Amino acid sequence: MPEGHSVHRITRQFQRNFIGHRVTVSSPQGRFATGATQLSGHSVTDARAVGKQMFLEFDHGLWLRIHLGLYGAWDFSGEVLMDATMASANGRMGQTNQHGTKVAAGAEAATFDADGENSIFSIGAPRRTRVRMSEQEKEIEPVDIFPPEPVGQVRVRLLTDTVCADLRGPTACEVLDPAQVDAVIARLGPDPELENTPAAEERFVSVVRKKPTPIGRLLMDQSVVSGIGNVYRAEILFRAGLNPHTPAKSLSDETVRALWQDWAHLLHIGVATGQMMTMDKLEGAGYRRAMRSRAHRHWVYKREGLPCRVCGSHIVLEDMAARKLYWCPRCQA
Structure with a gap:
């Protein structure tokens, strides 16, 4: 989807x-x-x-x-x-990568994703x-x-x-x-690409902090926050070090605010590049490789059974809310 x-x-x-x-x-x-x-x-x-x-x-x-x-x-x-x-993956528009480093305009060769997730270069x-x-x-x-x-x-x-x-x-x-x-629109949660404001953040935090629902399920609820799907759900939770089964209301305000801010960050990159790029600190050849293949741009998504990029534990695949959930049982314990 x-x-x-x-x-x-x-x-x-x-x-x-x-x-x-x-x-x-x-x-x-x-x-x-x-x-x-x-x-x-x-x-x-x-x-x-x-x-x-x-x-x-x-x-x-x-x-x-x-x-x-x-x-x-x-x-x-x-x-x-x-x-x-x-902006496309070749950096013509001088987009910002995950590390916060601006890719120099014209510095990259055009890259095409073998999985078909191609940015458009025209x-x-x-x-x-x-x-x-x-x-x-x-x-x-x-x-x-x-x-x-x-x-x-x-x-x-x-x-x-x-x-x-x-x-x-x-x-x-x-x-x-x-x-x-x-x-x-009133039934939809806030969308940080439209309104990345303190008011939108507060709306997200106030809803999440009241819900006993597991955070892995809640992030997919479009009435809570708009736009997050299976890929971003898995990646945001890994980046936050959160167990997907954690009751949302048990999270601190600081943790929930960090989730909103990371979603705003990743969504903006996705809109700019056309790729759901969630890996950090990629430069040069590593960045180009990640833009070519999803296998190199995600922490846990579709990596079930493979070693975690951080701790080496096997990535787990399970069902949550009738969707596939990928997570690391050690980093997200």
């Missing part, structure tokens, strides 16, 4: 390519035909992400709400102009291409004919004169009015 950083990156694509443009909205699959009729012919005026959900506003006041869920993905095709703030001038954005990002193929024929079960197609966005497999896809959008 796409985690918070992916949805923010997708939203930035809409901000760059669709805001201010009149769009033709259709439903090639047919399941969103009524909603498409409500939106088609109007201009996009806003695009925002809150955790794992995104919202597109149109000039007549209606919104399109999307939750990608487990299988959803957007394909952007045409003269796609990538958001210049979406920053700058638009070119004819097709880019798939979900949990992973990858450039699929050049586009010879625009708009391209729909591929697969396309729930929604948004089309401008130069760019096409096709949505497949979402958990939620609906037209809402402003009051309904406000109600949905």
